Amino acid sequence: MSSSRKSITDLVLHLHPKRVSAETLRLTLSWGLGGMATVLAGMLFITGVMLLLAYQPTIDQAYESVLVLTREIPFGRWVRNIHHWSANLLAAVAVLHMVRVVLTGGFGPGRRLNWVIGLVLLVLLLAANFTGYLLPWDQLAYWAVTICTSMLGYIPLCGHWLETLFRGGDEIGPATLANFFVLHAALLPGLMLILSLWHFWLVRRAGGLVRRKEDGPSDAVPTSPNLLMREAAVGLSLIAFVLVLAMVADAPLLEQANPGMSPNPAKAPWYFQGFQELLLHLHPSFAIFVWPLLAFLALICLPFARGTALTPGVWFGSHQGRLLAILAILAGAGLALSAILLDGLLLFSTPVNAANTWIARGLFPTVALIVLMAGAYVVLVRKLGYSRAEAVMAGVLAVLAVLIVCTVVGVWFRGPEMLLSWPWAQTGA
Numbered sequence: 001m002s003s004s005r006k007s008i009t010d011l012v013l014h015l016h017p018k019r020v021s022a023e024t025l026r027l028t029l030s031w032g033l034g035g036m037a038t039v040l041a042g043m044l045f046i047t048g049v050m051l052l053l054a055y056q057p058t059i060d061q062a063y064e065s066v067l068v069l070t071r072e073i074p075f076g077r078w079v080r081n082i083h084h085w086s087a088n089l090l091a092a093v094a095v096l097h098m099v100r101v102v103l104t105g106g107f108g109p110g111r112r113l114n115w116v117i118g119l120v121l122l123v124l125l126l127a128a129n130f131t132g133y134l135l136p137w138d139q140l141a142y143w144a145v146t147i148c149t150s151m152l153g154y155i156p157l158c159g160h161w162l163e164t165l166f167r168g169g170d171e172i173g174p175a176t177l178a179n180f181f182v183l184h185a186a187l188l189p190g191l192m193l194i195l196s197l198w199h200f201w202l203v204r205r206a207g208g209l210v211r212r213k214e215d216g217p218s219d220a221v222p223t224s225p226n227l228l229m230r231e232a233a234v235g236l237s238l239i240a241f242v243l244v245l246a247m248v249a250d251a252p253l254l255e256q257a258n259p260g261m262s263p264n265p266a267k268a269p270w271y272f273q274g275f276q277e278l279l280l281h282l283h284p285s286f287a288i289f290v291w292p293l294l295a296f297l298a299l300i301c302l303p304f305a306r307g308t309a310l311t312p313g314v315w316f317g318s319h320q321g322r323l324l325a326i327l328a329i330l331a332g333a334g335l336a337l338s339a340i341l342l343d344g345l346l347l348f349s350t351p352v353n354a355a356n357t358w359i360a361r362g363l364f365p366t367v368a369l370i371v372l373m374a375g376a377y378v379v380l381v382r383k384l385g386y387s388r389a390e391a392v393m394a395g396v397l398a399v400l401a402v403l404i405v406c407t408v409v410g411v412w413f414r415g416p417e418m419l420l421s422w423p424w425a426q427t428g429a
């Protein structure tokens with residue numbers, strides 16, 4: 001082996017044990033999603049540093065500096081596109097990685113803390129994505145950030161304070177850009193780096209990925225080349241994919257931000273459009289605060305309740321678990337779609353923020369949903385003989401399906417005035 005090749009292998013081996021279980025080498029166990037998230041985060045970091053060489057974080061110069069970057073600096077547009085696509089793919093890959101962890105029983109004993117760290121990483125990476133959204137200071141950025149920071153205002157008690165804190169005042173302006181720039185380019189990447197290293201170390205301390213016979217006889221094989229070659233194959237394919245995608249698809253850049261002219265519809269970034277969709281149907285405090293908080297708390301507590309993790313290393317826990325998973329996804333998606341259509345066709349004329357909607361569009365749907373989920377859990381476990389873990393998995397997948405349907409409707413099926421419309425019929429205003 002050449003000395004340079006040996007140095008690279010030695011460096012990568014520092015992140016791994018010398019030997020790994022052969023069972024965990026199956027691509028179908030993890031689909032390499034955690035590794036893909038790592039590669040995307042690396043690409044973000046490298047292209048982010050390159051963008052900093054051209055970007056000017058003031059409202060007079062930000063837009064102009066992005067124009068210069070994309071039109072005049074060699075490869076500037078490509079670097080910006082790589083940064084854009086890596087960030088968006090990372091959001092999707094991290095959610096898929098989380099779902100993989102749930103479906104292979106990856107948050108059981110020994111991995112509980114890592115689950116919580118993963119959730120914090122997810123919040124941080126969404127925040128990093130969102131703070132980067134404002135930096136080009138174009139119409140898309142300005143109005144998406146206006147929508148999202150005003151959503152914060154609906155949080156009970158401290159909402160207005162949070163809104164002012166993030167904006168750096170009452171309006172989106174120079175202070176907002178300065179705040180977002182520091183968060184995006186320094187604070188959030190720094191925190192993510194520290195937490196990621198902790199995350200990797202905890203995987204190693206747990207003895208590697210989840211597998212069927214965690215205490216059984218060891219089937220260990222040398223990490224190099226067995227694991228390293230597989231990681232290289234996944235990582236290099238992903239890098240090639242992003243590089244090509246960034247050549248053919250440009251990151252959006254509209255006209256310079258104009259606080260006096262709001263686009264119609266004004267939408268949040270895609271990863272928050274599920275919540276923007278909820279906002280059309282529920283009382284704002286419930287859409288922005290109560291429902292996301294309940295979901296997040298449930299996810300945090302998941303590993304700490306008894307019997308919530310599926311059989312380690314077995315997708316869906318069992319064959320009947322797989323069927324249940326499909327049913328849960330169909331039920332969640334069907335429920336969300338019917339609720340959206342019913343509300344759109346029958347009730348959309350009712351103003352959502354009127355005082356009486358606190359009960360009709362806040363408390364009532366929340367209690368109804370909790371009762372429905374608790375009822376489904378009892379039926380699955382007591383009457384149909386599913387395990388607690390399988391019932392919990394069904395709940396997580398149903399909620400995820402609701403969020404995905406809300407996001408898809410928000411991204412493609414909301415036109416001017418946020419009314420339901422076919423994507424090809426939307427002209428905007």
Ligand code: HEM
Pocket residue numbers: 030032033034035036037038041094095097098101106107111114115116117118119121122125196199200203206208209210
């Ligand atoms: C920036 C985001 C993230 C990165 C870079 C990352 C990276 C990784 C890597 C490299 C692994 C090793 C196994 C694999 O490839 O799947 C892993 C495992 C794990 N991750 Fe993540 N992760 C991230 C986000 C998350 C999230 C959002 C969660 C869940 C809330 C999570 C929970 C876990 C758990 C519990 C394990 C151990 C699972 C097992 O042993 O099978 N991670 N992560």
